[in-house]
Amino acid sequence: MSMTDQTNITDQEIKDTFKRDGYVVVKDIIADHDLEPIRDHIKTKVDEYACEQYAEGNISSLYETESFVRRYAVICEELSTSPRGWMGNTYGREFYDLYNLPSVLHVLGIIHGPEISNIGGPALRTKLPGSIITSFPWHQDSQYIDQSTIGKKERHTEDLQMVTVWVPLVEATVENGCCWVIPGSHHWGLLDGARDQDNNVRMEKDVETRGNPVPIPLKPGGALFMSNLCVHTSKLNTTNGCRWSIDFRYFPTSDRSDLIPKQKQAAEFVRDKVRRGGREPLVVLTSGHKPTWEEWDTANRKLQLASRG
Ligand SMILES: O=C(O)CCC(=O)C(=O)O
Numbered sequence: 268m269s270m271t272d273q274t275n276i277t278d279q280e281i282k283d284t285f286k287r288d289g290y291v292v293v294k295d296i297i298a299d300h301d302l303e304p305i306r307d308h309i310k311t312k313v314d315e316y317a318c319e320q321y322a323e324g325n326i327s328s329l330y331e332t333e334s335f336v337r338r339y340a341v342i343c344e345e346l347s348t349s350p351r352g353w354m355g356n357t358y359g360r361e362f363y364d365l366y367n368l369p370s371v372l373h374v375l376g377i378i379h380g381p382e383i384s385n386i387g388g389p390a391l392r393t394k395l396p397g398s399i400i401t402s403f404p405w406h407q408d409s410q411y412i413d414q415s416t417i418g419k420k421e422r423h424t425e426d427l428q429m430v431t432v433w434v435p436l437v438e439a440t441v442e443n444g445c446c447w448v449i450p451g452s453h454h455w456g457l458l459d460g461a462r463d464q465d466n467n468v469r470m471e472k473d474v475e476t477r478g479n480p481v482p483i484p485l486k487p488g489g490a491l492f493m494s495n496l497c498v499h500t501s502k503l504n505t506t507n508g509c510r511w512s513i514d515f516r517y518f519p520t521s522d523r524s525d526l527i528p529k530q531k532q533a534a535e536f537v538r539d540k541v542r543r544g545g546r547e548p549l550v551v552l553t554s555g556h557k558p559t560w561e562e563w564d565t566a567n568r569k570l571q572l573a574s575r576g
């Protein structure tokens with residue numbers, strides 16, 4: 268299949284752009300009905316949260332008539348809270364389906380090759396109005412994957428190609444805090460940086476003056492595919508609504524035949540870290556057996572049971 272018809276970018280352009288810039292934006296790649304189950308998941312969680320807070324007398328209204336973009340923001344405003352992470356166990360059939368969307372796998376096949384797995388859990392994000400903690404400082408995703416301890420620098424995945432797929436659930440604009448990237452920065456290698464007390468990674472060098480940052484405003488339906496070494500950030504949301512998005516990651520399955528020993532070791536590091544976190548990496552592209560939802564669900568439940576001892 269060629270992507271040209273739907274997205275106005277050819278397979279060759281996808282390949283060349285990703286190689287040159289360390290990221291590629293593909294518009295109109297995900298149908299709205301494929302995003303709706305994720306939005307429904309969020310709506311359910313926000314509703315549960317509103318009911319809980321209302322029952323405890325912490326908020327004066329359930330804010331049921333507020334829009335998708337506004338409801339959680341209004342609740343958080345009244346609670347005077349602005350959390351870094353977003354509540355909710357982001358796991359279920361709707362996420363399995365998203366990781367396996369044929370159009371997304373098609374692009375991944377072009378830039379990443381065969382035999383890849385999803386890391387098993389997404390980052391479902393809201394950037395609340397004025398939230399500093401979710402205005403993520405410049406970083407490379409490898410830094411988050413590799414460095415689990417505050418202040419400690421670890422290097423595991425510098426030589427492993429991983430791909431982040433960043434997908435807006437509402438229109439992402441400069442005003443509400445879309446992603447920014449530095450084209451070509453994936454050629455800089457894994458840069459020094461460490462997690463700070465707030466859990467966000469801080470880099471040691473001033474990357475803004477080393478490259479030319481560009482914003483990536485994106486409408487729902489589009490996706491930003493980024494290398495794990497692409498330097499990126501997202502800035503302050505200056506609107507009064509939530510910027511909802513989801514991002515999920517892929518890495519080579521550790522038994523892929525073209526991996527050199529240090530890449531295999533890095534793939535095993537990622538696989539084991541994911542498993543310790545209670546998720547089974549999901550093989551999405553393979554010439555072998557591809558797990559069904561039921562098989563993946565069973566594997567995840569077993570891991571969860573084992574971790575409870
Ligand atoms: O969604 C955002 O605001 C930032 C996302 C990001 O930095 C990432 O996916 O690594």
